[in-house]
Amino acid sequence: MKLFTYFRSTAAYRVRIALNLKGLPAELLPVNLVEKKHTEAAYTDLNPQGLVPALMLESGEVMNQSMSILEYLDEQYPLPPLLPTGPLERAEVRSFAYEIACDMHPLNNLRVLKYLENDLGVGAQDKQTWYEHWIATGFTALEQRLELRKPPQQGSFCFGNTATIADCLLIPQVYNALRFNCDMQPYPLINAINEHCLSLNAFEAARPENQADA
Amino acid sequence: MKLFTYFRSTAAYRVRIALNLKGLPAELLPVNLVEKKHTEAAYTDLNPQGLVPALMLESGEVMNQSMSILEYLDEQYPLPPLLPTGPLERAEVRSFAYEIACDMHPLNNLRVLKYLENDLGVGAQDKQTWYEHWIATGFTALEQRLELRKPPQQGSFCFGNTATIADCLLIPQVYNALRFNCDMQPYPLINAINEHCLSLNAFEAARPENQADA
Numbered sequence A, B: 001m002k003l004f005t006y007f008r009s010t011a012a013y014r015v016r017i018a019l020n021l022k023g024l025p026a027e028l029l030p031v032n033l034v035e036k037k038h039t040e041a042a043y044t045d046l047n048p049q050g051l052v053p054a055l056m057l058e059s060g061e062v063m064n065q066s067m068s069i070l071e072y073l074d075e076q077y078p079l080p081p082l083l084p085t086g087p088l089e090r091a092e093v094r095s096f097a098y099e100i101a102c103d104m105h106p107l108n109n110l111r112v113l114k115y116l117e118n119d120l121g122v123g124a125q126d127k128q129t130w131y132e133h134w135i136a137t138g139f140t141a142l143e144q145r146l147e148l149r150k151p152p153q154q155g156s157f158c159f160g161n162t163a164t165i166a167d168c169l170l171i172p173q174v175y176n177a178l179r180f181n182c183d184m185q186p187y188p189l190i191n192a193i194n195e196h197c198l199s200l201n202a203f204e205a206a207r208p209e210n211q212a213d214a
Helices: A010-022 A066-076 A087-101 A110-118 A124-147 A165-179 A188-198 B010-022 B066-076 B087-103 B110-118 B124-147 B165-179 B188-198
Strands: A002-005 A027-030 A054-056 A062-064 B002-005 B027-030 B054-056 B062-064
Touching (some): A010 A066, A066 A087, A066 B087, A087 A124, A087 A165, A087 B087, A110 A124, A165 A188, B002 B010, B010 B066, B110 B124, B124 B165
Antiparallel strands (some): A054 A062
């Protein structure tokens, strides 16, 4: 498999973690977002949406959207599982992931920050406040969710003692928050999970600073 | 089951469609977003994120995030299926849905428009341009995806002749675009799917204007 990636893309970071957790080898092909390589035909012919990541299978088929890729990997390569087996537990893990994928990340990604700056003339301080606002709104709700966990969901990962797609989403989002100097002090449970995950090879190897294109 | 809903919430609209397609009866409990009922403890005690929709099961368990609820309903009530069986086809349908759920809807929902207006002082015309920008960016990519479909994916729905979660996401997003007077002329395939779906009872009954709280 080949993963079209960019070292700082949190959506690509999610997939890098999942591939590592599954022990799946993939060739990483950097798409430089700053040089706008994602808008060039060489890439948009493969992924019309022009965002990273995209996964090319051995068959040559290309799929986009990190959440789709995570679900695909878990269906095709079930071990170790990234979703629990119980229907309610699956919904809980997915909801945690979607709160990041749908309600945090999209508001703070590069194209939106550029729109605020270039099209709406939003200044640096207001842009920072915008960024921090969506991080705080999202992480406050997620920290509260983590506080409400009961055994066996309490553990070193978001849900118990096994990594799930929730962790694949959380760790890159924390990276983003720290990169933009957001205050992470109000979220001790998130911080503990982040620290634990980054002590593991699968997460460590996926870190932006450990990518060839960093 | 009980669905916490708001007639104009596109995320709730998605779930209303899915419940109807599955033939699942659910009590609809309106949460008035304009009156900020979603921020009151009566609701946030059930759903800490404070967004609609949320689904309360017979057991009293509550799940949030429309995409989680759709996956749950499809896992627990498999007929009629809202996802195809082939792994690649499942990824395609999910990616179509996520392009709306992650990259269109979150940028144009009420809380974001309010932030632009109240916190960033963005004027009415610039807010409208922002809205139209993300609609056009998203629908252009989706229309292109629909053009690239081959049989048996070509049909009266997004993917073939069976409704999937892609349709559950698309129809509410078209509703939103029309509500904000976006130009839909460039998207003939999307418009045809929208017209077909709205001719069906499951979609018709889920329409915002047909809700008790409208």
